[in-house]
């Protein structure tokens with residue numbers, strides 16, 4: 522099980538961050554340690570070397586098994602990886618938005634760089650917050666606060682159609698096709714599931730692979746997406 526402690530920096534030193542993390546883990550989450558401790562965003566007043574020092578302290582104190590980052594750009598990820606290496610600690614993961622509706626990390630070399638360096642590229646909003654599942658339509662759009670992959674549903678009709686066609690041809694759900702696409706592109710999907718059917722769709726994405734032709738069909742109706750100044754650098 523992967524758990525995550527969000528790290529929100531204010532004007533704190535690396536040691537204070539570590540102590541805060543310690544208090545949060547023991548008090549708020551009732552855990553002695555987490556499996557992965559993520560710095561959830563590249564915008565923090567602490568320098569990368571300070572942040573790496575704090576993360577290394579978390580590992581040495583036994584608060585987390587591994588450490589990672591989220592929404593980091595390629596350059597910042599490499600810098601963090603190099604800083605952690607000074608403590609003998611590998612960067613385990615970089616978690617970024619990736620799906621049929623946001624291929625930016627693939628198209629700009631982030632996924633390849635992760636693979637080359639042994640860093641797990643985790644995708645979040647892998648289903649574009651259910652926009653890829655068939656659950657939402659132009660007549661029944663998702664809630665306004667579902668902000669990842671946030672396109673007008675009318676623009677996503679061709680994407681939905683191709684995913685649906687492949688799902689029917691293969692006898693799996695549309696969600697399973699969308700998740701399989703992430704796996705095939707080298708991402709380890711982090712999917713927000715809320716009921717048993719969602720779990721079945723996840724399982725339905727395993728044990729098979731989209732063909733090259735099927736991937737080409739999906740690529741043709743995919744979106745590149747973009748980065749944001751504030752948060753999504755990767």
Ligand SMILES: NC(=O)c1ccc[n+]([C@@H]2O[C@H](COP(=O)([O-])OP(=O)(O)OC[C@H]3O[C@@H](n4cnc5c(N)ncnc54)[C@H](OP(=O)(O)O)[C@@H]3O)[C@@H](O)[C@H]2O)c1
Pocket residue numbers: 561591592616617644645646647648649650651654656669696711712713714715718719720722723
């Ligand atoms: N590091 C970051 O900056 C960051 C940012 C965003 C998310 N995340 C993490 O990524 C994880 C997943 O991302 P996410 O929740 O944004 O997006 P997601 O996994 O693309 O979508 C999850 C939503 O899709 C619906 N859903 C899931 N499986 C479905 C299925 N098989 N069929 C139909 N609908 C399905 C559910 O909606 P309903 O609630 O409507 O049932 C669920 O809330 C979360 O755990 C989150 O913590 C990280």
